[in-house]
Amino acid sequence: MDIELTYVDEDFIKKHFPVRKKASHKGENGRVLVVGGSWIYHGAPYIASLAALISGVDLVYVAVPKPLVSTIRCLNPNLIVIPLPDYKFTKGSARRLIKIMPEVDAVLIGNGMGKGIADGLKVFLKETTVKRVILDADALLPDSLSILVGSGKEFILTPHEGEFKRISGIEVEGKSTEEKAKIVKSFAKEKGATVLLKGVIDIISDSDELFLNSTGNAGMTVGGTGDALAGLTAGFFSKGVKAVVASALAAFINGAAGDVALSEKGLHFTATDLVNFYPKIMKKFDRLI
Secondary structure, three states: OOOOOOEOOHHHHHHHOOOEOOOOOOOOOOEEEEEOOOOOOOHHHHHHHHHHHHOOOOEEEEEEEHHHHHHHHHHOOOOEEEEEOOOOOOHHHHHHHHHHOOOOOEEEEOOOOOOOOHHHHHHHHHHOOOOEEEEOHHHOOHHHHHHHOOOOOEEEEOOOHHHHHHHHOOOOOOOOHHHHHHHHHHHHHHHOOEEEEOOOOEEEEOOOOEEEEOOOOHHHHOOOHHHHHHHHHHHHHHOOOOHHHHHHHHHHHHHHHHHHHHHHHOOOOOHHHHHHOHHHHHHHHOOEO
């Protein structure tokens, strides 16, 4: 099977970057819910939420176990924090969230959730009425994926190579970019998903289109940069941007911000540094109508 390898560039970003209406009101430019965290991980859902917020959405909610609530509220008052009753994402937490969650345009789930969350994920993914879903990190499980396939929801998967093997059973490590691209496109088509396979070259595909991204650098192995990418993807997705395009926009901008971080800080930047460089990349693409 021949496959065309198209790299995302600034012309692609200019063409697809969301336009904002001058007369828009709060809520019209995207509302994101991030569901994540556990007794040991507070940073992952926070970084994902911060990335979604800086993407330019109007409202970001973050649902985390109750012990994390005060910490995240203190880290950033711009986030709306929803307390969940247990130390991890149990069935009880999922049912509680379904009852109290606000109306949102996209849900990102999985960041920092840890293990033992499969039952909670099943309940939430079956019962949520939100039509745009992103699975990242600990939510990237075969059972979670099986619930979304054929559900009528539009969904994005954001795995690294190990997580891709976990959900697909296919080993892509060591394969060429072209080989990986063929595998990702075939898997995306089979599942009706959009897949953003993270790597030195990011590979983004749905059932029809395929894009590659080469921005980014070795400093981005620092923890949290994948959470940032997922949050940025959720931000664009919540604005109604097509899933494969939202993923490509996020991959390019996340990597480009990483390249700015590298030029300014060398190999000594963090994921929050990375997110704080997003505006430097994105402001040149902003448009009002």
